[in-house]
Amino acid sequence: MPKVHVFARDHINTDEIIPARHLTTDVESELAKYAMEDYDKDFVRRVQPGDIIVAGADFGCGSSREHAVWALRGAGVAAVIAPNFARIYYRNSINNGFLALECDGIVEAFQDGDPADLDLMGGTITNTRTGQQLTFVPVPQFALDVQQAGGWLEYMKANDQAALEAETLNAHSTQAGHGHPGQEEQHA
Structure with missing residues (x-):
């Protein structure tokens, strides 16, 4: 079962998702090594394939680099769920086949490391530790x-x-x- 990594702050920008000093490649496996590095240095050691990032509002603001999507996808993140996204990040996510799901109250529903059940067809995410279920904007x-x-x-x-x-x-x-x-x- 995927685990949730909570980045509760609003306005996490693309420079925090993948720092500009690492934009010398477009290879996801290389970018993945530095995903969220300036926000949480241990993130890439903890994240497992299929895990989910829960974040505050306006996730992915800042520059329009697709590298921010590639770094997270390369690190094995299956989806980012936030109350809303910066418009260009959201579009880059769709164009790159990466799930960016909008869900009110998501940050308050999870703690770092909680297991989650993500039901894309049903449009729900459930914190299996607490049983709390939230509905997100359908994809x-x-x-x-x-x-x-x-x-x-x-x-x-x-x-x-x-x-x-x-x-x-x-x-x-x-x-x-x-x-x-x-x-x-x-x-x-």
Whole structure:
């Protein structure tokens, strides 16, 4: 069962997630060695694959570097759960197939090291030590598909471009006869 690592402070920025002095590579296993180093020097020794970070509001503020996502994913973190995220960090998470889940009251529900049960389909996280269960903002199916593929580029490689275009062009709004070229009007 995954454990939770609590970083309760609001506004943890990307320089704290992965310090700029380590941005000489884009290899996740290398970046992982320095994840959260300036916030908690022992984090990388404690974190195990599948563990979860619980953080305060505005997690990932600061610069737009994708390295912040790569470092945590490389360290084995399965998800970050916070009340909200800096917008660019949230988008980088989705694009890189990494879970950034928004959940009010998350920091108060966990202590460092608590075991957690994360149910993505049900939209819940449970502190199995206390039994407290919280609901998080559901992850759109598209984002889950990107996450399962390992990121946006991998998702695109795995899906035939023609099929994606056909899916888009055959969307309900283009079939509803809203005056789109090629739509024949039916006369009574």
